[in-house]
Amino acid sequence: xxxxxxxxxxxxxxxxxxxxxxxxxxxxxxxxxxxxxxxxxxxxxxxxxxxxxxxxxxxxxxxxxxxxxxxxxxxxxxxxxxxxxxxxxxxxxxxxxxxxxxxxxxxxxxxxxxxxxxxxxxxxxxxxxxxxxxxxxxxxxxxxxxxxxxxxxxxxxxxxxxxxxxxxxxxxxxxxxxxxxxxxxxxxxxxxxxxxxxxxxxxxxxxxxxxxxxxxxxxxxxxxxxxxxxxxxxxxxxxxxxxxxxxxxxxxxxxxxxxxxxxxxxxxxxxxxxxxxxxxxxxxxxxxxxxxxxxxxxxxxxxxxxxxxxxxxxxxxxxxxxxxxxxxxxxxxxxxxxxxxxxxxxxxxxxxxxxxxxxxxxxxxxxxxxxxxxxxxxxxxxxxxxxxxxxxxxxxxxxxxxxxxxxxxxxxxxxxxxx
Amino acid sequence: xxxxxxxxxxxxxxxxxxxxxxxxxxxxxxxxxxxxxxxxxxxxxxxxxxxxxxxxxxxxxxxxxxxxxxxxxxxxxxxxxxxxxxxxxxxxxxxxxxxxxxxxxxxxxxxxxxxxxxxxxxxxxxxxxxxxxxxxxxxxxxxxxxxxxxxxxxxxxxxxxxxxxxxxxxxxxxxxxxxxxxxxxxxxxxxx
Numbered sequence: 001x002x003x004x005x006x007x008x009x010x011x012x013x014x015x016x017x018x019x020x021x022x023x024x025x026x027x028x029x030x031x032x033x034x035x036x037x038x039x040x041x042x043x044x045x046x047x048x049x050x051x052x053x054x055x056x057x058x059x060x061x062x063x064x065x066x067x068x069x070x071x072x073x074x075x076x077x078x079x080x081x082x083x084x085x086x087x088x089x090x091x092x093x094x095x096x097x098x099x100x101x102x103x104x105x106x107x108x109x110x111x112x113x114x115x116x117x118x119x120x121x122x123x124x125x126x127x128x129x130x131x132x133x134x135x136x137x138x139x140x141x142x143x144x145x146x147x148x149x150x151x152x153x154x155x156x157x158x159x160x161x162x163x164x165x166x167x168x169x170x171x172x173x174x175x176x177x178x179x180x181x182x183x184x185x186x187x188x189x190x191x192x193x194x195x196x197x198x199x200x201x202x203x204x205x206x207x208x209x210x211x212x213x214x215x216x217x218x219x220x221x222x223x224x225x226x227x228x229x230x231x232x233x234x235x236x237x238x239x240x241x242x243x244x245x246x247x248x249x250x251x252x253x254x255x256x257x258x259x260x261x262x263x264x265x266x267x268x269x270x271x272x273x274x275x276x277x278x279x280x281x282x283x284x285x286x287x288x289x290x291x292x293x294x295x296x297x298x299x300x301x302x303x304x305x306x307x308x309x310x311x312x313x314x315x316x317x318x319x320x321x322x323x324x325x326x327x328x329x330x331x332x333x334x335x336x337x338x339x340x341x342x343x344x345x346x347x348x349x350x351x352x353x354x355x356x357x358x359x360x361x362x363x364x365x366x367x368x369x370x371x372x373x374x375x376x377x378x379x380x381x382x383x384x385x386x387x388x389x390x391x392x393x394x395x396x397x398x399x400x401x402x403x404x405x406x407x408x409x410x411x412x413x414x415x416x417x418x419x
Numbered sequence: 420x421x422x423x424x425x426x427x428x429x430x431x432x433x434x435x436x437x438x439x440x441x442x443x444x445x446x447x448x449x450x451x452x453x454x455x456x457x458x459x460x461x462x463x464x465x466x467x468x469x470x471x472x473x474x475x476x477x478x479x480x481x482x483x484x485x486x487x488x489x490x491x492x493x494x495x496x497x498x499x500x501x502x503x504x505x506x507x508x509x510x511x512x513x514x515x516x517x518x519x520x521x522x523x524x525x526x527x528x529x530x531x532x533x534x535x536x537x538x539x540x541x542x543x544x545x546x547x548x549x550x551x552x553x554x555x556x557x558x559x560x561x562x563x564x565x566x567x568x569x570x571x572x573x574x575x576x577x578x579x580x581x582x583x584x585x586x587x588x589x590x591x592x593x594x595x596x597x598x599x600x601x602x603x604x605x606x607x608x609x610x611x
Contacts, residue, residue, distance in 0.1 A: 007541010008569030125537075128454060139566060150453040150542055162452060 002117040004134075006149030010117035011142060015080035017116070021091060021133065023108045024071040029099035032156075032191065033073035033133075035063050036090045036163040037082070043164030045085070050165050051075070054187035063089055077136060079143050088137040090148075090163065094130040096191070098155040102126040110134040112145065119147030128152055130159035185256065193275055199247030199394060206398035207251070212406045217317040219249035219258045220304060221273075224324040224353075225285070226264040226295045232325065232353060232389070233291075239282050240390040241351075244397050245321050246278040252319065259307070263300035264292025269307065295326045298333030301348070305341050315419055317409060318346040321401065323389075325353040327363045334366075335373060342376035345418050347408045349401060352385040378411040379404070421549070421558040424590035426567045430560050432550060433585040440515040441553040443495075444526055445506030446576060449544040458543055459531035462508040463599070464492055465606040467523040472607025474520065479608045480510070491516040492524065511553070512579065514586055523580040525591075525606060529599040533572030540568035540594060548576035550588050562590035571595055573602040 034052035062081040110119040119134040128151035152158035249258035260270040371383035382404035463481035480487040571594025
């Protein structure tokens with residue numbers, strides 16, 4: 001195999017190329033490999049000509065990001081299918097948030113398979129955080145590979161404009177354009193947590209189905225830690241539930257975080273959980289708290305109300321996912337609290353994790369009563385029952401989670417509770 | 420219409436531009452767009468006799484010795500005048516005034532401190548050499564080298580040579596590893 005050092009070029013055979021870029025990994029820093037499809041001017045035609053983790057295809061699939069794992073990123077390039085105006089496909093590596101330089105890596109290789117040349121880019125001594133690795137380019141009706149090995153100290157933010165890609169400064173979310181902002185956040189999240197991104201997209205489908213246009217809300221997860229929940233926590237099913245609430249929180253939330261409360265005999269303000277912490281939430285809860293002998297909804301509702309009375313200066317809607325497996329011991333307080341809360345911008349979604357069986361009817365009865373509680377300013381609560389919180393599909397779950405929410409938004413807005 | 424040559428090709432300047440007496444040889448490359456040490460490229464000319472070597476050290480024209488062949492070859496230094504649009508360096512050659520024993524002018528470009536800066540021609544974009552008729556300013560021939568280099572730090576871009584009574588230009592694109600020293604030695608420069 002012919003090895004090209006930086007600057008060297010060699011002819012390629014054929015027009016369909018399978019590219020393996022071996023770049024290794026840097027502890028504590030993410031490395032992303034991207035491809036830019038550029039014209040004779042050296043620039044992309046538009047943002048669609050950048051193929052990266054957030055956009056795995058370019059030019060109708062002529063360039064594809066196949067995989068990125070184990071220190072290796074693979075692309076396919078069907079040069080024959082590229083539009084005539086695309087002169088080059090340029091492969092780059094960037095270190096996310098400039099957390100390291102390429103100096104930390106062994107040489108990066110760009111291989112196109114047997115019979116084709118390979119580019120070898122030494123990294124020792126490099127100060128850059130964005131590197132142009134190699135390019136596949138047209139030359140007299142055929143295609144060539146050039147090893148480049150030049151880059152930028154300013155990472156992707158410096159590299160992208162070099163190819164004509166506009167990188168927008170990350171700014172606080174303007175309320176008027178939350179969707180655009182969400183797209184940007186999702187692209188950023190896709191590399192860290194593609195599963196969550198997929199869930200967030202499913203939330204979006206549910207929102208559209210239910211005609212929910214109000215884009216922002218605070219999301220709260222209130223979890224029952226009474227002793228009877230033990231089996232559910234151990235089963236991993238609560239983790240599934242947490243992921244789904246996190247996705248809702250990410251889609252809705254003003255800060256990409258959810259507020260977590262725990263209750264049994266007592267109420268505990270656990271704190272906020274974001275995209276970095278939600279997967280470990282159940283584990284962290286079990287390390288920090290013991291399951292409690294007792295179930296007191298009323299106290300929990302009281303604590304959550306107090307929390308948002310202080311912590312919601314903007315008057316955003318608050319969506320509370322209230323998860324319990326049993327009947328409460330403070331029914332009168334619960335009813336009083338829920339009635340009082342009906343004049344506040346909080347929507348209560350009760351999820352009863354109740355299998356049909358002994359006393360299930362009694363346990364369900366009170367939650368059903370709460371759903372239809374009289375004496376409230378608006379209907380601020382909905383209840384649904386599940387035996388297994390992981391059983392519904394994502395889509396079914398988000399539909400359940402969104403049931404009655406839009407009705408409440410409309411009623412609360414009409415009543416002047418929501419602005 | 421200027422002639423565009425590829426590596427190894429040649430053209431008769433005298434035929435392309437009848438009555439030609441003086442040319443400007445322009446050399447160019449694109450400035451570095453990426454971060455890192457700038458590419459500092461220097462053009463030089465070897466004024467060679469029959470054996471392909473210089474006849475005296477004065478026949479090596481470069482940034483420290485800008486005039487050769489009794490003034491018939493003049494290195495313009497960094498081209499800051501705008502003359503010769505797009506050229507980074509230019510050398511004026513009065514063909515009519517060149518001594519009769521001059522058979523060949525070799526135009527080379529070297530990357531200054533290439534080794535220390537880990538630079539090579541392959542990292543320089545869009546390098547070219549062109550020959551312009553001083554009378555009228557028309558480009559006679561151009562050679563784009565960008566596909567013909569790789570890891571070298573010194574390159575012969577092209578040569579203007581005498582073939583009978585005609586002046587011709589050849590697109591050379593020959594690289595030398597190790598920069599100016601081996602290139603100069605090959606052309607008879609005594610680097611002492």
